[in-house]
Amino acid sequence: xxxxxxxxxxxxxxxxxxxxxxxxxxxxxxxxxxxxxxxxxxxxxxxxxxxxxxxxxxxxxxxxxxxxxxxxxxxxxxxxxxxxxxxxxxxxxxxxxxxxxxxxxxxxxxxxxxxxxxxxxxxxxxxxxxxxxxxxxxxxxxxxxxxxxxxxxxxxxxx
Amino acid sequence: xxxxxxxxxxxxxxxxxxxxxxxxxxxxxxxxxxxxxxxxxxxxxxxxxxxxxxxxxxxxxxxxxxxxxxxxxxxxxxxxxxxxxxxxxxxxxxxxxxxxxxxxxxxxxxxxxxxxxxxxxxxxxxxxxxxxxxxxxxxxxxxxxxxxxxxxxxxxxxx
Numbered sequence: 001x002x003x004x005x006x007x008x009x010x011x012x013x014x015x016x017x018x019x020x021x022x023x024x025x026x027x028x029x030x031x032x033x034x035x036x037x038x039x040x041x042x043x044x045x046x047x048x049x050x051x052x053x054x055x056x057x058x059x060x061x062x063x064x065x066x067x068x069x070x071x072x073x074x075x076x077x078x079x080x081x082x083x084x085x086x087x088x089x090x091x092x093x094x095x096x097x098x099x100x101x102x103x104x105x106x107x108x109x110x111x112x113x114x115x116x117x118x119x120x121x122x123x124x125x126x127x128x129x130x131x132x133x134x135x136x137x138x139x140x141x142x143x144x145x146x147x148x149x150x151x152x153x154x155x156x157x158x159x
Numbered sequence: 160x161x162x163x164x165x166x167x168x169x170x171x172x173x174x175x176x177x178x179x180x181x182x183x184x185x186x187x188x189x190x191x192x193x194x195x196x197x198x199x200x201x202x203x204x205x206x207x208x209x210x211x212x213x214x215x216x217x218x219x220x221x222x223x224x225x226x227x228x229x230x231x232x233x234x235x236x237x238x239x240x241x242x243x244x245x246x247x248x249x250x251x252x253x254x255x256x257x258x259x260x261x262x263x264x265x266x267x268x269x270x271x272x273x274x275x276x277x278x279x280x281x282x283x284x285x286x287x288x289x290x291x292x293x294x295x296x297x298x299x300x301x302x303x304x305x306x307x308x309x310x311x312x313x314x315x316x317x318x
Binding site for chain 1: 162163165166167168169170172173177197198199201272275276291292294296297300301303304305307308309310311312314315316
């Protein structure tokens with residue numbers, strides 16, 4: 001294994017580990033539990049779940065690896081707070097979550113060392129020349145952190 | 160910058176970004192706010208803060224980069240739940256948190272590419288031969304995630 005492949009493998013393993021936790025947290029919940037708030041007056045579990053699905057859906061585009069699944073849900077889960085929109089039915093969310101993470105999983109295994117250091121699609125070539133850390137690897141690392149952040153919150157309502 | 164140094168730089172930047180968030184969350188809180196629970200019946204902010212300080216204190220040893228600061232606090236914040244022990248005074252915790260993260264920051268900048276792929280101190284040479292991902296980089300990545308997980312919870316009580 002090349003040197004940087006070792007580092008990428010660590011990051012992918014940590015991503016998967018967090019994703020398994022999220023699957024356990026959200027995957028088996030019925031609709032009534034999904035309505036619970038993580039703390040009084042805070043986001044419902046169902047909103048956090050959709051927020052993570054939208055974030056991962058966007059990763060497909062940012063990493064340039066696959067078509068998005070439900071970009072139209074960004075308006076519900078990324079640019080509006082909980083309570084502002086009617087949410088998709090739970091069975092639609094379940095399929096969405098599975099499909100987004102299936103596409104990510106298939107692609108993460110395919111990315112080579114050079115790919116990780118390439119710019120992500122939301123940064124221009126000009127900006128990337130000055131800020132080489134705005135690469136695909138940063139998308140993986142920061143979205144793994146984002147996942148851990150919300151798992152920490154969701155755990156409070158589900159344990 | 161070497162290929163793997165780019166990946167390590169992304170991970171260190173994400174670590175620092177999370178640490179700044181934690182400093183903002185916990186650094187300015189007075190004792191009464193630190194007593195707040197992140198959700199009803201859950202950990203107090205002061206316990207989470209100590210739990211993070213102990214975890215980072217252990218990183219100094221796991222990465223083999225510096226002496227630990229307060230290993231005797233592990234019994235309070237790592238192996239006992241909130242409420243089981245008398246906590247150190249807040250001014251002691253504040254100095255501890257600053258010193259641990261100062262030692263980490265100084266050392267992370269010194270580590271070279273080869274160092275990141277080296278085994279961490281809690282895995283034997285024999286086990287590491289079979290599990291090469293149990294390296295120092297995995298300590299940085301997983302502890303950054305651990306930090307994000309608890310920042311997500313602490314945010315619920317401080318915003």
